[in-house]
Amino acid sequence: MDATHEVFNQPAPLAGYNLFRTNHALRDALAFNAPQLDPAPLDALGAAVGTPEMQAHARLANTNAPVLHTHDRFGRRIDEVEFHPSYHALMGAAVGAGLHGTPWAGGSASPHVQRAAGFMLFTELEPSTLCPISMTYAATPALRGNAAVFADWGPKLTSHAYDPALVSWRDKAGVTMGMGMTEKQGGSDVRANTTQAVRDGSDAWGERYVLTGHKWFFSAPMCDAFLVLAQAPAGLSCFFLPRVLPDGTRNAVRIQRLKDKLGNQANASSEVEFHAARAWRVGEEGRGIPQILEMGTMTRLDCALGTTGLMRQALALALNHTAQRNAFGKPLIAQPLMKNVLADLALESEAATALALRLARAFDRADDAHERLMARLLTPVAKFWICKRGSHFAQEAMECLGGNGYVEEGGEGVMARIYREMPLNSIWEGAGNIMALDLLRATRKGDVVAALAHELAPARGAHAALDRLADALPSRIDAMATEPEARRLAQDVALAVQAALLAQTAPPAVVDAFCASRLGGDWGHAFGTLGTGADLDAIIARAMPH
Incomplete structure (x- = not known):
């Protein structure tokens, strides 16, 4: 049968390019x-x-x-x-x-x-x-x-060798580790954990215990070992639990089922039970909460990094599609209203990138008092705000592709995968309320007001709206914001730091549009509502993936 038509005006996939050079x-x-x-x-x-x-x-x-x-x-x-x-x-x-x-x-x-x-x-x-x-x-x-x-x-x-075999650590060039913290009855409230740890002697790895209980979310169960929480005689404690024991036998970790998740499909998340599984204590007995909080700080950084990466890819896909797709006589990317949407998404993506990398810098300088305070302050702020913006961002980027963005197949199917993935980072390692409450705790650690003022000082004078917000934040922190105000405070600290960072790293078109919209009120309640003064062409050109 002869073809009924020629396929045209369908964009080529975004492939074969260097993601670093074009970002x-x-x-x-x-x-x-x-x-x-x-x-x-x-x-x-x-x-x-x-x-x-x-x-x-x-x-x-x-x-x-x-x-x-x-x-x-x-x-x-x-x-x-x-x-x-x-x-x-x-x-x-x-x-x-x-x-x-x-x-x-x-x-x-x-x-x-x-x-x-x-x-x-x-x-x-x-x-x-x-x-x-x-x-x-x-x-x-x-x-x-x-x-x-x-x-x-x-x-x-730390080895760069990957070996998926479920064998003794002695027989592997590289290993991976997971964590098992939450249980059915507690979720984020790990103090409600019921898994019991009973002392079982000691050996070359120290104090050995037998664990009996369960974990409701036990992600990546094929890792070689896990850090888990369990109730020991002195209270909630942290334990090292290998899948394969030192004698080569498999530990009594029973995988009940895999989670049927919205996204994150390639990764296995499971429910497990411990049937007298052997584990070794890490740290002091009864000090499990401080240890898990330290680990949580790093995984919360990764939540912000992950959402930022997904934002960038969603933006790149939207730019690639609209640059090649014609509608109403010209490319979509040349249509004034589409320009506004794309530029607005580009601002959000760049601001997330600036904040996420700034937080990573604080981890590199843990010996500096200011950086330690910023790590404590910005971890919940970045996790809350960047991850909270992710799902809205992905939905708007998907609209740029129309129906092609909604389908699961082919190159355009990446957008649907991104959309399904976005809520995960907002939920994992503490959802929005947990992060906002953690910010309140952070404001009571050291001189946070002085640290934040020092952080914003290099951007003073860059934009009037940023100066106004920077002037207002100290009194709000000193007044000890209450729980109902915590999300608003997290939002405003995030926006102030993002604006200050952009003022030091981004071109004027980006800085002016970000501050005028996010801080100055020249913005609506959806992406694509930047004011008429924004240099849309310059913002889009900077964000193009090729």
Whole structure:
């Protein structure tokens, strides 16, 4: 049969490009936060994650979901999760780039910033596989609470070798770690945990316990080991729980089922039970909460980084589509109202990039008193505001593609995957209210008012709206904002810091439009409502992915 028509006016996929070289906002933020950093590894990663081959792995890993096998064909309990080969290809690439352990391996001038930039770039390709990567990053320093375990596992946790086999750590060149904190009855309230830890002697790894109980969210159950919380005689404590015990036998971790999630399809999240599983104490008995909070700080950074990466990819897809798609006589990107939408999205993406990398810089300078205060202040702020903006951002970017953005297949299907992924980072490691309340606690630590004033000082005079907000924030913090005001405070601190950072890193068109809209009120209640004074063309040109 003859074809009825020729297919035209359909954009070519966004593929075969360097995600790092074309992200001017990221490169400028890197130059500001880590001027001495060698960009070569990030340039190489940006080229790798932009290839059609890696994009195909991302698609296949998500369309071929993990499968749980509780027993082998002879009826023996195995508790294994089977992944598509593309999942392992993605994991190998992420581990090979050091996204799980660069800050702990040494050798980089600004390791947390370098890793943060790489984490954002990889998120644009595929975010699900970064769950075990993020947990390994956060768990590694906490493991120092057990010197003997850390001596054995530490070097392999920073290795660039990926090995998915469920065998003894001795037989692997590299390992990964997960976490198990929440239970059915408690969720974020981990003090309500009921899993019991009973002392079972000691050995080369220190105090050994037997754990009996469950975990309601146990992500990436095929990791080699986990840090988990359980109730010991002295209270809630942290334990190191390997999947394979030192004698080579499998630990009694029973995977009940895998979660059927909205997004994050390539990653396996599970429910598990511990049937007298063996674990070794990490840190002091009864000090589990402080340890989990320390790990949570790092995973909350990754939530902000992940959403920022997803924003950038959604924006890149929208720009790529509208630059090639014609409607009403000219490209969509040339239509005045579409320009406003795209420029507004570009402002949001660049502001998120600036704030996320600034937070990573604070992690690199933990020996500096100001940076420690900023890490404490900006962690809940960045997690709250960037992640809260993600779903709205993805929905607006999807509209730029119309129906093509809503479908799951082909290159355009990435937008649907992004949209399903966006809520995760807002929920994981503490949803919005948890973050807002944590900000209130942070305002009572040290001289936060002076630290924030110092942070905003370099941008004084850049825009009148920023100056007004900077003048108003100290009194609101000093007045000890109440719980109902906490979200508003988190929003305003985020916007003030974002504006101050953009004033030091971005072109005037970006700074003026961001401050006029987000701080000055020249903005509506949806994306695409920038004022008439905004230089839309300049903002869009800076954000183009090619």
